[in-house]
Amino acid sequence: MTAFTSVRRTAMGALTIVAGAVLVTLPAQAQNYPISGEQRATAQQVSERGIPLAELAASAPDTYTVKRGDTLWGISGMYLKRPWRWPELWGMNLKAIPNPHLIFPGQTLYLERDGGYARLSTTPRGTQSSGTETVRVSPRTRSDSLADTALPTLKPHLIEPFLVEPLVVDAQELQRAPRIVATTEDRVLMASGDRAYVRGDAASPVRQEPGEPRFFRVFRDAVPMKDPVTGEILGYEAQYLGKAELVRGESFEETPNGKGGFVSEYVPATVDLSSAKEEIRAGDRLLPAPERVFTSYTPRAPQMDVDARVVSIYASFAAAYAGQNQVVAINLGSQDGIESGHVLTLMTRGERIKDKTDSERATIKLPSEVNGTAMVFRTFDRVSYALLLEIKGGVRVGDRLVNPR
Structure with a gap:
């Protein structure tokens, strides 16, 4: 058993685990995105540049050491007004976005501000980088998976049963x-x-x-x-x-x-x-029963236009509304380009009411309003399941989900 495990990330996105004399290389995961070449180039440029300083949370720390119990969504909210813009702040390219092996307990994150934009790094500004990143994590036996130490996106108890x-x-x-x-x-x-x-x-x-x-x-x-x-x-x-x-x-x-x-x-x-x-x-x-697999993903906005509807409230056969930390099914799935980690904005349906100030009591439709955020965590061909986050009011069947704003 070694005193520590060292994790190195090469410039190509692969991970190398060094544990004593054991050397294993894990290729970085990649996924196909239903976007055009122009959209891909724009996204790549934005991720390399970072995000405007106006997108940072008011209390975003200059440095932060990742702790056990942290989640990617929680750290995103610590740094950003809109947590789904995390890939741009982190400076990840499109191939690296779904890779769960990005952040570990013990790493220190450094916030860099330059030219009106901000980015996060695991090395202080001005430090020479050879293209290989070394991360020290807690002692582990050789039988443990690297996935066990990677930072989860959300608190595991919220979504593990639904996986x-x-x-x-x-x-x-x-x-x-x-x-x-x-x-x-x-x-x-x-x-x-x-x-x-x-x-x-x-x-x-x-x-x-x-x-x-x-x-x-x-x-x-x-x-x-x-x-x-x-x-x-x-x-x-x-x-x-x-x-x-x-x-x-x-x-x-x-x-x-x-x-x-x-x-x-x-x-x-x-x-x-x-x-x-x-x-x-x-x-x-x-x-x-399916084999248990490590599931992690980076919260991010879809790269295509989304206009979805809530199909059902999971495991709730009588309730008309869903609330915080409940799960809903939506009417778009993997064949529509929806992927785990996609963040969507929930909209109220906009009630129809009688205008009591009108002598004829005309019926009018109120505008739809932002009602919270949902994160997709499991997809099938034509439907997906999403966890409700930061919900202001009840969510019901037929409510819209659109690209985050």
Whole structure:
């Protein structure tokens, strides 16, 4: 075990981890952006120059040492009036923006002001740079991932449950999934710690073999997600219920038939419910649990025009409004260019009222007003999920989301 781990970033954006004699190079992540060459060149120029001094928060510190528990969104708000302009302040190019390995506890950030613009750096102004950045972080064993030390975008507890819970499927996917058929002691409702029996179909049997799923998520009722503007069905959202672990796979047993022979009888798979967000019952479906992956992203404004609508309030079947730190689905997804980390401005719908000052009581529509900010954290083809931040009033289905201002 070494006394420290050194992380070096080359000018090309790759990370090199040096831990004793172990040397591993991780290529920087890149994504395709649905923007023109002209837009890309403009964004690159702005990010290299920084942001106008007028965009800085009044109390933006000249230096700041990153601490454990900090988030990228929190630091963005510390330095900027509009936190989504963080990539420009940081001076990141478009390929580096989605890379989570940018800021670590222990780093010192330096605010540079020059020619009416500001930028952040991890080296003091005037320091010679060889194109390689070295960052000291806390002692780690070699088995730890570098992602474990990188600064998260938001407080993890706000979005971690939603990274696996929402599931958008097509109309038939859930119906083809293995289903719970019974439980021990003929219970109607099941909870965490209960044992249940599961049956697959010919195309998707539940087997306990190498390479087959062992951990599952339990879902119910794929509800259609309709575009509030066009009425078109964008996908089907399955209700997340809990987790299950496979104990035994499906099988066939030879049992006496009472006539001196044997008959082969089907035996369903056995699972233990390891957690239950809601009560589980026969008929609920199982889908393989995804591998846990490190998810981080830089808050940033989309590079294309966005005009989205709220489709639904996640996990709230009765509430008409969503508030701070709740999750909503919107009617744009990855095929529309929406990506994790995109920040959008929420607008009120603008109520229609009767003008009581008018003798004819004419109906007028009030203007839409800015109602807060939302950050996309998970995308599907035609819908995305966003966390509501800095909300002034209730958010409801049909509210608009546009490019941040």
